[in-house]
Amino acid sequence: METHLCVDIYDEVGIGGGASGVAGGLLHPYSPKECWKESLNLLSIAERALVNEGKGETLENGESPVIRRRGILRPAVNLKNMNIMTEIAQNCLANCRIELIHEDAAQKLIPNLSVPLNLAFYLPQALNINAQSYLKGLYLACENLANEMSTLGHGHRELSFRQKSVQSLPEIAGDYDAVIICFGAWAAFLPELSGKLPLRTCRGVIAQLQLGDDMREEYPKHIPSVLSDAWLAVHGARNIDLGSTWDWKSKNYSRDVTTDEASKATEVLLPKASSVYPAIKNWMVTGAVAELRAMPPLTADGSLPLLGRVNECVDGDHTCKYWLFMGLGARGLLFHGWLGKLLALAVLSCDEDLIPCELTSWKHKMD
Incomplete structure (x- = not known):
């Protein structure tokens, strides 16, 4: 029996334009094996989609534009x-x-x-991911899959990206069977969820560094990135991202960084970086980007993402099922593949019990 599936993605800032696209991208495998396996699978899919589309040519040093495999x-x-x-x-x-x-x-x-x-x-085995390129490649892969399945006669598949803001959940319900809310820190702007989610906001600034033209001592191409009190995400012999600051309870949603904010961030980050990599003092700060993380609450089981059905938060007709997927914090790159797969199964089956109870326990505190 043929099935028809239509997926619309709403995002005002575009693919990879939000906090996820700013992430440092240091992906390490000391984690549940399911998370690591799903992350590698999706990275491979995104990388292949970009290459097949002619948008993923390898860089001069032979590296992928998505993954730097140097540990x-x-x-x-x-x-x-x-x-x-x-x-x-x-x-x-x-x-x-x-x-x-x-x-x-x-x-x-x-x-x-x-x-x-x-x-x-x-x-x-750890990887350094170009998060924005990865997200664009992943969307391209999804688009290609939808077209391929429709062509092969597996029922109509349609994927659409709608670059627009969403002011409230009912305005996009329409004829959808389900709506998955993954707005991150922006969820605070939704009247249906405002004040109801146990999220902690934290703004992080990442400094972009470049080695001056007069400096010959490049960061060797074959060596790993560094994870310490401040991390160094390498993007070539003469380009490094340095992060990140932690401004708790911030309400600054802008990705742009003022001169004053950038200066204060580098004053915090450079001493931490130079304590393990003194040569960073020879690098110039050329820019900065920022993100507002949606951090999950601290529990006895650790800081766990928030998943589950949230129909009770939305007034009116519930023929459309509302689901939540957020609070991945600074570990979104690690957890998104595995948890996204679990949530998709739960949504398609209309069965919240398919999600581990630790990830839905936050809902009981709303009662």
């Missing part, structure tokens, strides 16, 4: 950090390879690296 190095900067990472390394899953190395080995990976406690953690 991540995490120097231990304090005893608490060292103990946590050591425990993770000792109990890591088969899909998670973490190597404990000392200063001399770390400096072979990254010349002139400072290792305060003579111990660093090397994650060779």
